[in-house]
Amino acid sequence: MPDSEKKICQNCHKDFIIEPEDFKFYQKISVPPPTWCPECRMVRRMNFRNERTLYNRKCDLCKKEIISMYDKNHIAPVYCYDCWHSDKWNPMDYGNEYDLKITFFEQIKNLVQKVPCLALEGYKNTNATYSNFTWLSKNVYLSPSTLSSENVAYSKAIYYARDIFESYRFNYSELAYEGINGQKNSRVKFLQNSYECLDSYFLYDCVNCQNCFMSSNLRHQKYVFRNKKLAKEEYEQKMREIDFGSYEQIVDLIKEYESAKLSSVRKFIDSKNVTNVTGDSITNSKNSIQCFNIEKCEDVKYFFQGLEIKDGMDLTGAGGPAEILYEGVNVGYQDTNILFCLNSYIGCIELKYDNQCSNSQYIFGCVGLRNKQYCILNKQYAKEEYETLVPKIIKHMNDMPYIDQ
Ligand SMILES: [Zn+2]
Ligand SMILES: [Zn+2]
Structure with missing residues (x-):
């Protein structure tokens, strides 16, 4: 196996290291080692993924008004989902002979500028007109990177979940609002880095908890209120005093939650298994x-x-x-x-x-x-x-x- 090698990034001109196991991977797939550093490579890739800047425009085939990640001046034609997937056009009509006199990248650029683009990236959705990068999902609104989910809005990176609003990376979950990094949660609001929780609110770094409120770093707990264990009846009484319908109360609770998070024990990385x-x-x-x-x-x-x-x-x-x-x-x-x-x-x-x-x-x-x-x-x-x-x-x-x- 080759040793690690220090290289200068062609883009940012800073040093970067290619590790021995990287070389092994490049050899396995028969590609030369990269000339850009990992961060510049990531930025380059992100330029090809416009998830959230959407435009009104017409489909260039059926002329219907559509929502697209390409604006109306986009160089290639843009087709709606139905037109793009139809037999009304043939991508092979744009084919070219390879030309050894010009670079490969000029040739692929020519092709990319002519072949019709799919208006929004997605596959087999129902009622997801406003959601880009969404697949196999139903009733999704402005929630990019949603996969196999239903009833999702104002969220990102939601997989195998349903009834999720305003959440980020909240998967295999249901009935969640304001969740960040969680899995297998149900009937929860304001949870972060929490897993397998039920009927809980304002939790940070909690696992397998049920009926808990405004608490952090809990494992396998029930009826914990502001990090204090209560009897079931006591907990229920305290919860009855909270009005989730009151905007003022929610604003105060969010402030309390943000400050509680600062004094919680922080795991060096949000991870599980x-x-x-x-x-x-x-x-x-x-x-x-x-x-x-x-x-x-x-x-x-x-x-x-x-x-x-x-x-x-x-x-x-x-x-x-x-x-x-x-x-x-x-x-x-x-x-x-x-x-x-x-x-x-x-x-x-x-x-x-x-x-x-x-x-x-x-x-x-x-x-x-x-x-x-x-x-x-x-x-x-x-x-x-x-x-x-x-x-x-x-x-x-x-x-x-x-x-x-
Ligand atoms: Zn770089
Ligand atoms: Zn169309």
Whole structure:
């Protein structure tokens, strides 16, 4: 295994280290080591994920008024969900022959500027017109990164949950308001870094608690009021005195909660059931280094937000089950071996430099493909032709590398 190596980031010109296990991963997926530092790579990926700036515009095919993450001056056509998924257009009509005289990135840029974009990133939703990056969900409003959930509003990163308002990363939960980082909670308001709690309010770092109020650092407790254990009747009497319908009372309680949080014992990381991890907000994961907001992951690094990924590096938004992912934004579901791709999921295998592709295998530098194999720049090849041309393109990219200005 090679030793660690110090490099200078091409973008910010600061030092960064490539660790021996990073080299091992790059060798496994046959890519050269990165020339940008992890932070610049993350910023670069985030530029490709506009979750919350939405526009009114028309669908360029059916001309209906729609909500989109692209404004009306966007260079490529923008189609609504139904039009984009219809047979009224064919992404292969935009296909090009690979040209060895110009760089690969100029060629992919040409394609990206012509192929119709999907107005909002999402898949199989019902009544989620105003929610971007939302999948398999129902009744979702302004809640990006919602997956398999129902009745969600003003939230972010909600998975497998229902009736969730104004919450962040509150998963496998129901009937929650103002939750931050939690799982398996039910009938709760104002909970942070808390798991498996029921009928509780204003809790910080609590696990498996029931009927608790304005308390911190509790484990397996019932009827704790302002961090004091009470008899059931006493607790219920005190709770009857609180009027959750009173705005003034709620404002005072929020102030009290914020100050109580400051005097609570702080765990060095918000995590549950993890082994060998660094970062924050990590649950049910192992060997996850510099990861934030991940669930059920293994052998991942430099990963912000996602779940069920094995063997991945440099990811911003990835939802599995999936494995071997590198430099991806919004990739994952049933994917294997996906490198340098955006918005490509559902049964994709061996994709490189693709955008908005699904159910496709062995495709390189393509945009908007569905159910395709062996395509390059949206042009169909025979298997043997594809297997001959891809190494030539990779050699061309190595001979003519992209250098930052
Ligand atoms: Zn940098
Ligand atoms: Zn349309």
